[in-house]
Amino acid sequence: MECKCDDYEDANSGWWLGSNSIQMGAFSVVGYLLYRFSQTLPALIRWPIRLFCSLTGLSALWGWVSRLVGTLRVMQNFYKRLSQIWRFIKAILSKFTTEHINSEGSSQDGALGSKTNPASTLDLSRPGLRLILLGPTGGGRSSLTETLLGNSEPRAPVGPLMESTKRTTIVDGREITVIDTPDLMGLSLGNTKRAREALRSLQLVSPGPHAFLMVIRTPGTSMEVDQDAVEAIQAAMELYGEEVIRHIIPVLTHGDLLGRIGTVDRLLDVDAGHLRSAVSLCHQRPELVDNRPDCPPEAQNVLRRQLVGRVMEMKELQGHFVHELQRREDSLREVLLTDMASALARKLGHV
Structure with missing residues (x-):
């Protein structure tokens, strides 16, 4: 009797895998959802849903999905471990690079005798x-x-x-x-x-x-x-x-x-x-x-x-502050610019 049930389940599994009917596919999805929902129900209510899933072949599908989910979890854990290792390596490299730049900059400042503050950076948006x-x-x-x-x-x-x-x-x-x-x-x-x-x-x-x-x-x-x-x-x-x-x-x-x-x-x-x-x-x-x-x-x-x-x-x-000297410089500069422009215009007119 047990063997016949197994054969009957295998037959239904084959029927499930070979069917191309859209209605049957939708029916199977509904059954799968019922199967997942049955996990939270008491045993007396759960067995009719499990029987339905066994008759429709969803038990075999659930086993395949479980293996797939397990594989994905293993891959996710592996990725997390790799991410942690990479962040650790990146932190070490960043610290080493910063110390190297600071030491190199200090040695260059000492050698060149810079007049500016090495800890400051010029912001062009801020007027001097x-x-x-x-x-x-x-x-x-x-x-x-x-x-x-x-x-x-x-x-x-x-x-x-x-x-x-x-x-x-x-x-x-x-x-x-x-x-x-x-x-x-x-x-x-x-x-x-x-x-x-x-x-x-x-x-x-x-x-x-x-x-x-x-x-x-x-x-x-x-x-x-x-x-x-x-x-x-x-x-x-x-x-x-x-x-x-x-x-x-x-x-x-x-x-x-x-x-x-x-x-x-x-x-x-x-x-x-x-x-x-x-x-x-x-x-x-x-x-x-x-x-x-x-x-x-x-x-x-x-x-x-x-x-x-x-x-x-x-x-x-x-x-x-504007001094009289600077005002005169600006005035003379305008006069000189006007004279040179007139001279250049005359020169261009003779060409």
């Missing part, structure tokens, strides 16, 4: 800033220039600066042009040299600077006579014109020597009048900075961003 540093000798103008440029190691002293120098750096993706000037506030250069270097500093940041940083030693930080901020600002007005007052930001250096008087507000409270007068002239709150050569790089970065932020505010309010 142009600065001119002014101030009496001994105020810390050159050391502040090094801080703005991001140089942790100060340059060896080679004597007083004799001419305006242009250097650039990148701060937060923005190109910063810094002009360090010689002693334009004093008389050591002579009037002719002072005037020439003042105008030359403007040409180096054409079409004009966004701000003048008036670098002055903080009152009370030296055994010598304190530098007069008002006199320095008036000297700048004599050199660059009265309009320069709208672009001056006072910067007080050597703030680390103040001790307990370590804020601008306290300085203004104990001021004898010079600092308050300077503030009233340029209408700009002074910036108190620590420009020590051994100042930690993190503190230098904070100071750099702080000064750049002040210059950005001035740029948004005032634009860039």
